[in-house]
Amino acid sequence: EVQLQASGGGLVQAGGSLTLSCGAPGFTFADYGVGWFRQAPGKEREGLSCITNSDGSTYYADSVKGRFSTYSDNAKNTVYLKMNSLKPEDTAVYYCAAAEEPPYSNGCLAVRRKNYDMDHWGKGTLVTVSS
Numbered sequence: 412e413v414q415l416q417a418s419g420g421g422l423v424q425a426g427g428s429l430t431l432s433c434g435a436p437g438f439t440f441a442d443y444g445v446g447w448f449r450q451a452p453g454k455e456r457e458g459l460s461c462i463t464n465s466d467g468s469t470y471y472a473d474s475v476k477g478r479f480s481t482y483s484d485n486a487k488n489t490v491y492l493k494m495n496s497l498k499p500e501d502t503a504v505y506y507c508a509a510a511e512e513p514p515y516s517n518g519c520l521a522v523r524r525k526n527y528d529m530d531h532w533g534k535g536t537l538v539t540v541s542s
Contacts, residue, residue: 413438415533417507422539423497431492431536433507438531440464440483444510444518445490446529447481449503449538456506458527461519462490465512470523497540504535 415438419431433445446461460481461470469481478496483489490507508529512518521528 413509413531415507415509415531417505417533417536420505420536420538422541425497425499425540425542427497427540428493428495429497429538430494431505431507431538432489433491433533434487434489435531435533438509439488440490440509441485442512443530444512444520444522445481445483446508446510446519446522446527447479447492448506448508448522448527449501450506450535451500451503454503456527457503458522458525460492461522463512463519464490468519470519494538497538499540499542502538502540504537506533506535508532 415435444463447459450456462481480493509531510517510529
């Protein structure tokens with residue numbers, strides 16, 4: 412069982428930046444789509460971004476487009492979510508998840524289609540944005 416781990420959350424003032432990391436010991440993201448998600452109290456889980464590691468293509472939800480960016484460091488087997496211009500409404504628990512790319516699994520299609528059917532999920536990290 413692969414257990415991804417998101418880290419890097421914390422308290423930041425509105426307008427500030429944070430970078431989250433996602434990885435798992437012994438797990439390689441090559442040939443996987445890796446997505447970032449968040450869930451705020453009382454709200455449904457929201458897919459924010461996804462990177463297809465085989466070609467580096469990315470997807471962003473409208474709510475974060477232009478403020479968040481996702482990228483991979485294959486040497487470190489780590490995927491990052493760089494968050495800029497944070498707003499109080501960005502406060503949530505942030506998760507990363509991975510799905511093998513088609514034809515073996517959904518890859519980033521699971522995020523684009525908003526069904527979030529990923530193969531491996533990780534424990535989240537809390538991001539709190541103060542006003």
